[in-house]
Amino acid sequence: MRFRWLAVFPLLYAAAFLLAAWWLRGAAPALALFVPGQRIVVRILAVAGCFVAASVFERGDHLRRAWLWLGWGAVAILLRDLLRLLPPFQPASAGPGAQIIVSGLGILSNVALLAGVWALARSWKMAAIELPGGRSGIIAVAAVTAVLAVAVAGPGALKNARELAAGDWGSLILFVSAVADIISLCLITPLLLTAVSLRGGVFSWPWGLITASQLSWLLYDAAAGLTPALGLRGFPVMAETFRGMAENYLFVAGVAQYLVIRQVRRAAG
Amino acid sequence: MTSIATSIAEQIAERLTPYIGQFNSRMWVKAVARRELGLAPDEVTAAHLGTLLDGLRPSLSTLMGRGAAEDLLLQIRREVR
Numbered sequence: 494m495r496f497r498w499l500a501v502f503p504l505l506y507a508a509a510f511l512l513a514a515w516w517l518r519g520a521a522p523a524l525a526l527f528v529p530g531q532r533i534v535v536r537i538l539a540v541a542g543c544f545v546a547a548s549v550f551e552r553g554d555h556l557r558r559a560w561l562w563l564g565w566g567a568v569a570i571l572l573r574d575l576l577r578l579l580p581p582f583q584p585a586s587a588g589p590g591a592q593i594i595v596s597g598l599g600i601l602s603n604v605a606l607l608a609g610v611w612a613l614a615r616s617w618k619m620a621a622i623e624l625p626g627g628r629s630g631i632i633a634v635a636a637v638t639a640v641l642a643v644a645v646a647g648p649g650a651l652k653n654a655r656e657l658a659a660g661d662w663g664s665l666i667l668f669v670s671a672v673a674d675i676i677s678l679c680l681i682t683p684l685l686l687t688a689v690s691l692r693g694g695v696f697s698w699p700w701g702l703i704t705a706s707q708l709s710w711l712l713y714d715a716a717a718g719l720t721p722a723l724g725l726r727g728f729p730v731m732a733e734t735f736r737g738m739a740e741n742y743l744f745v746a747g748v749a750q751y752l753v754i755r756q757v758r759r760a761a762g
Numbered sequence: 763m764t765s766i767a768t769s770i771a772e773q774i775a776e777r778l779t780p781y782i783g784q785f786n787s788r789m790w791v792k793a794v795a796r797r798e799l800g801l802a803p804d805e806v807t808a809a810h811l812g813t814l815l816d817g818l819r820p821s822l823s824t825l826m827g828r829g830a831a832e833d834l835l836l837q838i839r840r841e842v843r
Contacts, residue, residue, distance in 0.1 A: 620824040622821075693785070757833065757834055761830075
């Protein structure tokens with residue numbers, strides 16, 4: 494039952510966030526404080542979830558490394574967001590040094606998060622988990638995921654690659670981020686199929702919740718991409734909602750990972 | 763009287779099921795019995811228990827860490843007969 498509550502928490506949070514954003518819709522200064530503030534809250538929760546998960550493993554365990562990568566990636570992006578609250582690091586006023594620090598943290602975070610998702614995604618092979626659907630089923634799911642990932646994050650990657658080629662180094666972070674997004678969104682396939690394969694067992698929960706986090710990032714990228722393309726005013730709030738869901742699903746996945754390991758040890762003890 | 767005793771392989775799979783589900787627990791026991799012992803699951807006896815559990819250790823350690831895997835294997839060794 495507690496795992497179901499963990500799965501529901503990000504949805505409840507998203508509903509509460511949307512309600513608060515709607516309530517503040519007429520007060521732009523309050524909304525401008527609320528949105529980055531709640532972003533810091535979900536970043537902190539994601540960091541906590543990753544390190545709680547890592548804490549239950551021993552040094553040298555494969556999943557401990559995976560969760561530590563995710564945790565340090567979450568720390569880097571939290572630091573970037575905190576710095577951005579300070580005037581010298583805000584986009585409008587940041588000097589070259591501040592830009593390098595902010596961009597560097599963004600790139601570090603993307604690389605670390607990708608390493609963590611990669612490590613989680615290859616666990617099925619290391620553990621000899623039988624994925625459902627056979628070879629054709631796996632290829633079909635992988636193809637659908639890859640098409641979605643490229644459709645959502647590909648245009649941004651291409652645009653930033655062009656700007657980078659034209660000498661705009663400010664596009665580097667956006668390009669790295671878009672490429673990392675495409676790769677990590679493609680990794681939804683092994684994460685999802687691992688969760689399905691483990692169904693009926695409590696270990697399917699952390700994998701299912703990590704998959705939900707990655708799917709939320711997919712929705713975030715789609716919403717963020719639609720904002721400038723369609724000129725829709727409500728979409729920044731939608732993108733922020735999906736970002737919060739992604740971070741909160743990472744948080745609850747970490748907590749679920751901790752709980753299932755504790756459950757094994759308590760039952761066996 | 764007909765024996766309805768559960769086989770060693772089934773007992774092990776039953777103890778893995780709450781954690782990794784019925785599908786994977788059966789597949790893992792079947793794969794390890796074939797790879798380590800060259801036997802079908804229903805041919806495994808109590809004498810093979812140690813080899814079978816040793817064969818399960820790498821997969822379990824990947825999925826739940828070495829500490830939890832060792833605890834679970836010890837529990838199975840205690841309970842399965």
